[in-house]
Amino acid sequence: MTISMSMCRLIRQPLISNVPYSGQKLNMRQIQKENVVLVMGATGTGKSKLSIDLANYFPSEIINSDKIQIYEGLDIVTNKISKEEQKGIPHHLLATHNPNIEFTSNDFREISTSAIDSITSREHLPIIVGGSNSYLEALVDDDDYNFRSRFNFCCLWVDVSLPTLRSYIDQRVDQMFNTGMVNELRPFYNPNRDYSKGIRKAIGVPEFDEYFRKESFVDDETKKKLVEKALSEMKMNTWKLARKQLAKIHWLKNVKRWNIHRLDATPVFKKHGNEADETWKKIVAEPSAMIVAQYLYNSRNSSNVVNSSSNLRVPISQSDLMAAATC
Structure with a gap:
């Protein structure tokens, strides 16, 4: 159901031409x-x-x-x-x-x-x-x-x-990971970028910095641990944000x-x-x-x-x- 604003909005006052204000005539709409x-x-x-x-x-x-x-x-x-x-x-x-x-x-x-x-x-x-x-x-x-x-x-x-x-926040971070978050983050990784400006302040970007730095040089088990660490940090930092x-x-x-x-x-x-x-x-x-x-x-x-x-x-x-x- 939608309520019509034309039917229900506050009725505007008509233009008033006889109310002086600072030497000028006042328009009530103003x-x-x-x-x-x-x-x-x-x-x-x-x-x-x-x-x-x-x-x-x-x-x-x-x-x-x-x-x-x-x-x-x-x-x-x-x-x-x-x-x-x-x-x-x-x-x-x-x-x-x-x-x-x-x-x-x-x-x-x-x-x-x-x-x-x-x-x-x-x-x-x-x-x-x-x-x-x-x-x-x-x-x-x-x-x-x-x-x-x-x-x-x-x-x-x-x-x-x-x-x-808090429970929902943890679930949401896991859902983000399962829907392709890592691949979305990858183009925003830059070892020389400042994580205090622009979209790189987003929770998830700095947390995955270590993973992107090391992923080419470590084995699958280490990669898995780095991802788990990043997700854990995301959950904690999102929780801190919610409290703030x-x-x-x-x-x-x-x-x-x-x-x-x-x-x-x-x-x-x-x-x-x-x-x-x-x-x-x-x-x-x-x-x-x-x-x-x-x-x-x-x-x-x-x-x-x-x-x-x-x-x-x-x-x-x-x-x-x-x-x-x-x-």
């Missing part, structure tokens, strides 16, 4: 803030999946805020969402930049702001999704207060319990006082197949859509089912969602 949704979470929790789900409820376009997925290449290693998984929804800042040139938080702030303006001009909802919370902070809390003066924003945090997430991402989210929520809605996706990771899909829909996708509907349309119908401080396990029907989203 001061009305546009809406932006941020989808946050540690690596592997399902952020991209949720962004696609939301785009199926609200006409949207997605802006990637993962600092490694911005670069071209290493689709397996960086776990980029595939074209098939994108389901025709426009994506911005995904595999768009030279992998050898550093892309900074300032670059992200400038280009993502331009993308937001482009998306809202088409009366679509910008959804910014990714694990690089430093990019989100640089965008939202910029020094000149530009973002907050122009946009309202709603934060969704997809969370998974740490033991469950979670710490940043807690800091944004508790210290900077961002209003962040937490959704506990842990039960999804304990199920498989259709059962996992139904659980995701019930406890993550539909509650998130209700939060966004309430945020966008201030619906009185959603006030009794949305609780940003809980784990949001309330079952929500499509009719409830439509009622909450109807102007």
Whole structure:
């Protein structure tokens, strides 16, 4: 089900010609803030999946805020969402930049702001999704207060319990290996390259450096041990990244006082197949859509089912969602 933005978006105020401001007449469209949704979470929790789900409820376009997925290449290693998984929804800042040139938080702030303006001009909802919370902070809390003066924003945090997430991270690294990760990494190996810049910062590139250095000079058993060592380091470093991402989210929520809605996706990771899909829909996708509907349309119908401080396990029907989203 898709909710029509033309039917349900906030009604813009008519042009006002009699309100003076600094000696000039004020156009209300110039001061009305546009809406932006941020989808946050540690690596592997399902952020991209949720962004696609939301785009199926609200006409949207997605802006990637993962600092490694911005670069071209290493689709397996960086776990980029595939074209098939994108389901025709426009994506911005995904595999768009030279992998050898550093892309900074300032670059992200400038280009993502331009993308937001482009998306809202088409009366679509910008959804910014990714694990690089430093990019989100640089965008939202910029020094000149530009973002907050122009946009309202709603934060969704997809969370998974740490033991469950760690197990999933290990499985995902093994799956990457089984789907051709080593061959994907090989062209990016260069003994003289700097692993602190560009796409070579990606977890997997430095970890396989020793393997690529020695593979031509060692026997098969040694190669196997080098691969196992690299995979183990990848798992540990991905786990460290997840912990760092979670710490940043807690800091944004508790210290900077961002209003962040937490959704506990842990039960999804304990199920498989259709059962996992139904659980995701019930406890993550539909509650998130209700939060966004309430945020966008201030619906009185959603006030009794949305609780940003809980784990949001309330079952929500499509009719409830439509009622909450109807102007």
